[in-house]
Amino acid sequence: MTQPATPSPTHDRTIRAKTGDVFARLWWANAELDGAPPPFVLFHDSLGCTELWRGFPQALAAATGRPVIAYDRVGFGRSDPFPGPLPADFIAAEGRDTLPLLHETFGFSRFIACGHSVGGGMAVETAARHPDTCLALVTMGAQAFVEERTLAGIRAAKADFTAPEGLARLERYHGDKAGWVVDAWTETWLSPAFAGWTLDAALARVARPVLAIHGAADEFGSAEHPRRIAEGRGRAEILAGIGHNPHREAEDQVLRLIGEFACELAG
Incomplete structure (x- = not known):
């Protein structure tokens, strides 16, 4: 695992959103971003939060020389509980509702959207909504x-969380919100009402370079997903022998790919 030679300090913020307070963290030498390169904004997965990125934000900041911002969506981690079930537009809502709050709080103008799993879909929607x-x-x-591969993986994971020890692992990060977190993921994706969801409309509006990283052994999706995300917009990198968490399972390779990609950007 890559370890940065000089760790970046972290700077925490609490942001007031319409649905509750949002916990956010910046990895950068300074608490302010004046004069800094455009940061990475990280969007976490369906069971994730800032702490569950583990060492990746620190390593990403070191590998690219850019600030990194991560946050806990409302309902997750250190953020407030979500007031009710997930809305139907929850994937698109992050770019619409939360990105402007991050922009205001941390003071960046341009940014790089980066997401894992459903957070990748949120990053796509955010890139489509903020093309400038x-x-x-x-x-x-x-x-x-x-x-179907995604749904099969979710069904298997749902069964695992019926055991008390499964939920206890999540409670370490989400506290008494852990049951809501599991239900928000499994019940949303397994609902017949969600069966027709796609990113196609958002992808048609993405006008910036794209890097789609995917594990060939990902139990939650085939290689068709990164190919669709990258088609005509950038490149898909399919990592042999890697599952659903490439940033953990192949951190050095992922950091190299993102670092090379970021070096090609004008800004």
Whole structure:
């Protein structure tokens, strides 16, 4: 695992959103971004939060020389509980509702959207909504449509969380929100009402360079997902022998790919 020679300090913020307070963290030498390169904004997965990125944000900042911002969506991690079930537009909502708050709080103008799993879909939607300020798009293990392979993986994971020890692992990060987190993921994706969801409309509006990273052994989606995300916009990198978490399973390779991609950007 890559370890930065000089760790970047972290700077935490609490952001007031319409649905509750949002916890956010910046990895950068300074608490302010005046004069800094455009940061990476990280969008976490369906069970994730800032802490569950583990060492990746620190390593990404070191590998690219760019600030990194991550946050806990409302309902997750250190953010407030979500007031009710997930809305139907929850994937698109992050670019619409949360990105402007991050922009205001941290003071960046341009940014690179980077997301894992459903967070990759949120990064796509964000890039589509902010074409003038989103410099580029990176996805890791993202889904672009509802696939039987995805649903099979979710059904298996749902069964695992019926055991008390399964939920206890999530409670370490989400506290008493852990049950809601599992239900928000599994019940949303397994609902017949969600079966027709795709990123196609958002992808048609993405006008910036794209890097779509995916594990060939990803249990939550085939290689068709990164190919669809990258087609005509950039490149798909399919990593042999890697599953759903390429940034953990092949951190050095992922950092190299993102670092090379970021070096090609004008900004």
